[in-house]
Amino acid sequence: MTLNAPPTKRPRNSTKTKAAILTAARGEFSERGFEGARVDAIADRAGANKRLLYHYWGNKEALYLAVLHDAYLEIRSGERELSLSKLDPVEAVDRIVRFTFRHYLANPWFPRLLAVENLHNARFLKQIADIPQLHSPLVAELKAIVAKGSAAGIFRADVDPVQLYISIAGLGYFYVSNMKTLSVIFERDLSEVYMVQEREAQAVQMVLDYLQTRSDA
Template sequence: MSHASSSRTAARKAGAADPPRRTRNSERTKEAILAAARAEFCEHGLGGARVDAIAERAGANKRLLYHYFGNKEDLYRAVLLDAYAEIRAGERELNLEALGPDEAMDRLVRFTFRHFLDKPWFTSLLSTENVQNAAFLKTLPDIPALHSPLVGQIEKILEQGRAEGIFRDGIDPIQLYISIAALGYFYVSNMKTLSVIFERDLGATPMIQEREAQAVQMVLRYLWKPGVQPVREV
């Protein structure tokens, strides 16, 4: 075999290892595009966001953006789904089923509060979608499947609390979660205006810690049965 033939054979063998590398690169590119799109949509809304700006933020070719995600609206849908998937994944990692009911609820409240606090882009994205009357969220078939395990998990915590004589009856898990989310969402989404109105820096660590502790107290004291000494104080 000639040297040239050997080189071509070696090149073909080496080429066999290329697809995994391309796959890894494509995944990184997709992640970069999603992160860039998230930032662009949160800053400018769906109408003001530009595909050119997203591609530039991601350091990606605009043609790749269209190849992976389709048009701007499809990319927005992908960002929206990814945002919900991220918070649901974080909730699953809390391992709430291994905790007592009051501690599990404490951890869920703190996680939800911190998620809004640490990821202010999430509140911006939710605001954008609510302005659009959830038009794009309605087109995502994966959303109900993402949320149903959370509702089931909260229901199990409530059932365990009732069985232990800690939690009272008649609590709707969906209404409860809405209240938990509201305690974090409103604080973060209105932090700047409330800081001006009340002349306090709501972004300061002591204020954040106080608010987080109060959120936990509000939820647990709502759940505890009247006249029953709770397993733990907050």
Template sequence: MIARPPQPSAEPAKRTRNSARTKAAILVAGRAEFAERGFEGARVDAIAERAGANKRLLYHYFGNKEDLYRAVLRDAYEEIRRGERALSLDQYGPADAMDRLVRFTFRHFLANPWFPRLLGTENIENARFLKTLPDIKALHSPLVGQITAILKRGAESGIFRRDVDPVQLYISIAALGFFYVSNMATLSVIFDRDLSGVAMVQEREAQAVQMVIDYLKTQPE
């Protein structure tokens, strides 16, 4: 009888898949906990419970609470930057590219209300954790380059003004979505309108696009 050679174990691959899934679940749970309770109020036990993970694994993968918060913060910025790169804005004309960037930014905040809350938490902390992320500036520089290229193409084609600071422009674009989403509840009460309604959201998005495009247009002589 010929002995069969031992079959390779699939356990390492399975373990790798499980660890990746567990890490992702912990990051998602961390987003929710930090966004809802702030850094000081968030509890590691609650994050582990939300993720359905063993607390020891949380410490194993991410270290302490501060390190987990840093990982959540980095992941949040990486996610929006990935979305912006996926827009492939260099394939579109300047006005269309800017339209798409404004809509994406607005919709990202709308679809991820935890993101404005997380940024609010970090601002309460005076960006003390963000300052410790060594790659954060490099993460944002492609976005500035992307906007700069759109502005340059628009100016060269005669449809955009030439005196626009790309950083100031992005701050304005982000503010148009950030403020609306982060203050939706209070503004709905103050103005007696349901700002979360589809019609109101669509109207606000269209107005955000129009405001940016109108600002960028060359002024008639």
């Protein structure tokens, strides 16, 4: 007589589960804010047991910090993949403006999450130790692009790379975060492809116009 072997448990894929929880938490925190977000709702959205959430992060605040940190890691990783240092200055600026604009557009949860954190006066962001180090390579890269353009006689030399990035990010952030209200105010659907393309092209041109050398004539 042959006895049936006991069913084996499927091994847990912790990496996949953690990624699903982070994705679900992005949506919950960006839609409902930190206070309004519920751990039960995050677990349901992720299709995961709530106990796993506590097992991996301990509490809601730690999960929110992980979501915030992951959000910055994602956009910085995308910027590194652009290999801006290999491009000529104008192309590099064009590429970083379009990438930033499209990142906000493709990830509308991101500007909403930033709005949530700003409502908290960056209280949670201040707890993430490597945020300055995470952003310093981008600032250095923009500084190098401006220097290269200045050496070629096409860019101004008196450009603060931090201010430059704030301008680049602002052009995309404002459009995406205010798309619904602006569409009502101006009676145009700003989510239409042609409107998005027009705005992206204008953002690129505005930054390049600012960077161009000034004529004394």
